Amino acid sequence: MLVLGIESSCDETGIALVRADGAGVPVLLSHALHSQIEMHQAYGGVVPELASRDHIRRVLPLTQQVLDEAGQTLADVDVVAYTRGPGLAGALLVGAGVACALGAALGKPVLGVHHLEGHLLSPFLSADPPEFPFVALLVSGGHTQLMRVDGVGRYEILGETIDDAAGEAFDKSAKLMGLGYPGGPALSRLAEQGDPAAFKLPRPLLHSGNLDFSFAGLKTAVMTQAKKLGDGLEPRKADLAASTQAAIVEVLLKKSITALQRTGLRRLVVAGGVGANKALRSQLNAVCAKAGIRVHYPELHLCTDNGAMIAMAGAMRLQSGLQQATRAYAFDVKPRWPLDSL
Template sequence: MLTPVEAARAPGLVLGIESSCDETGVALVHADGTGVPRLEAHALHSQIEMHQAYGGVVPELASRDHIRRVLPLARQVLAEAGRRLDEVDVVAYTRGPGLAGALLVGSGVACALAAALGKPVLGVHHLEGHLLSPFLSADPPEFPFVALLVSGGHTQLMRVDAVGDYRILGETIDDAAGEAFDKSAKLLGLGYPGGPALSRLAEQGDATAFKLPRPLLHSGDLDFSFAGLKTAVLTQARKLGDDLAARQADLAASTQAAIVEVLLKKSMSALRETGLRRLVVAGGVGANRELRRQLNAACAAARVRVHYPELHLCTDNGAMIAMAAAMRLQSGHAVADHRYSFDVRPRWPLDAIDT
């Protein structure tokens, strides 16, 4: 039987909506106030095919597509979970960071649904969603842990002691790891989305073929910098000239090796400095197979547990938003309310999550 405090913090059925960039995600998570909330169903629509013709995300097109997709996805999720809309207890949405227009679609739909149902609503930090996404896996982590957050626009190392208790240990001072993958891929003529294409091509190349820089690898701190690596890739591509096509896989492999080595060494340094024995890797770059291979080996040698989200939950998705909302509510770090005059925060540092 739940204690009065646990009962007050049992959010029940949480509907989560993600629309920060080029994926529309909807999910249902159930939280009874104890233990890790349970994912009941989720659905995701990617806009990659639509944006490929432009070589990147077109914000206006992204917003319009979210409008078309979010309600059908919500109906799909409810049907798969065998739930009715009026069973939803809380509606959560991505408040930021992200594209302003895209965020407004998700927040507007969430607040309209909540108002129609007379249920409370909660805005969620997109990066906290990524950070807590490994709790959706079959092998969820336990607090405390070091987190390596590597999404398209963010690279951060954090000490995580509990839900809402995050301390940044290091972060990128310019390009993030995901941007380094994407921009390098574009320089190699691999199109959009570049990161996954570069990683696939790298499997066919020689990672030692080109000597590329590892920015800030020996800086003595836990900060990152990948802008110089992108410049080095550009310089090498120009040197190759007409030979680039023949050496494309080698340059891709060398680029990936540089990024992975920096992420690996900084993560292991963070574990040593904090004395923690658990590492969580989250965000889209966390799906990179070479990064996982090297982290798994290093963590096994150091007798450190490493946790990842399921591969299909590494990219932006509604499940991570519903989970983050449920965990914040369950831990008492957030209170859903009936104020439907929403606002969004396209720029919202994770260390300012409670402001």
């Protein structure tokens, strides 16, 4: 079974082709990705209308590129999977519309996929795929969640953010420091030159007794510190970046370890864009190695939004029998779609 995946939830157009045979882990044959970062930099953030228009321009050429690289044609595709939500409504509609049009034209079924489930299952694309069950730390741009994962579609939320997500804390703090867009990666790079203990910043909900997260207060503390430094911010910017990153990473690390202890599980999966953060990976690896816990990540180039994770999630749902692809080509999208509602 060949599954074509289309991702268009925000500012990346991703296309991929996976082969799923039997009960084994699907195999990625090819994928292509176009990032809109350069286009949105002038505005300091994603402009939804521009994002949607760019998806329209990119999706079909990228699809042809992926098919060519895999030595396949559209006629060979068995299922077209696409991101149904969550995300920007206009951007989602582009991917959904193209997927359903392709399905109708080819007489092939289509399948709407949850964007966060794509991130959650993306480590199965790596050279060291996990095994169920595991605890998952999902840290994408607008979401921070800890969950118990017992199988495809079998998710229990253990804790989640009550305000800003970790990715938003990175991005908003970077903006306060004048680091531009995208802020998170810029802050992480600058943090490598700074002292993580230079500023005493809060670790919200670190001792709350539950597994929820809150990063809005940290962002406010960064803003307060930046204002206090005033003209002296520039020479201390690396220290402030390092201290901000240290606060975020410590909360993510300790909550993840607590989740593992409470569930009794010995395997941790980290997925989403923040999962590419070097400090987070380094500290998690060290702590988990000492405790005898296996940690799994997506490949670095598959941490951000991509078509491979959508094709993979679609293929794994079909293999599990949880969902059937459909030849009903009327479609809708879900800009807001809680993962635990699947």
